Amino acid sequence: MEENKTKLLQEEARLELELTDLGYLNPANPADWTAKADANNMNTADLNNLADADEEQNINRAVVNELEVRLQNVRNALKRIENGTYGKCTNCNKEISTERLAANPAANTCLDCA
Numbered sequence: 001m002e003e004n005k006t007k008l009l010q011e012e013a014r015l016e017l018e019l020t021d022l023g024y025l026n027p028a029n030p031a032d033w034t035a036k037a038d039a040n041n042m043n044t045a046d047l048n049n050l051a052d053a054d055e056e057q058n059i060n061r062a063v064v065n066e067l068e069v070r071l072q073n074v075r076n077a078l079k080r081i082e083n084g085t086y087g088k089c090t091n092c093n094k095e096i097s098t099e100r101l102a103a104n105p106a107a108n109t110c111l112d113c114a
């Protein structure tokens, strides 16, 4: 459990770092990130480059969305550690196997419900 908490905290820090690199945090909502466009591309007036920047922002948005979901899962798992429900399936309330939690400390369902 302690080990999983350490892993979760490390994962949280890593995801936050990646998100800071790719997006802006919404000051009103600490779980909401907006993808930034590549700064270098945005400084040129060249239409092709602008199209590239657009494309790049779309890719960033997809990555940001995925990282956001993972960060949310990690934070939810940390919350469950705090309130003592960590390791229980959020669907059927059975214990999640330690192997599963070791492989994915943010898992919130057992194998049967996954």
Ligand SMILES: [Zn+2]
Residues within 6 Å of the ligand: 089, 090, 091, 092, 093, 094, 109, 110, 111, 112, 113
């Ligand atoms: Zn279950």
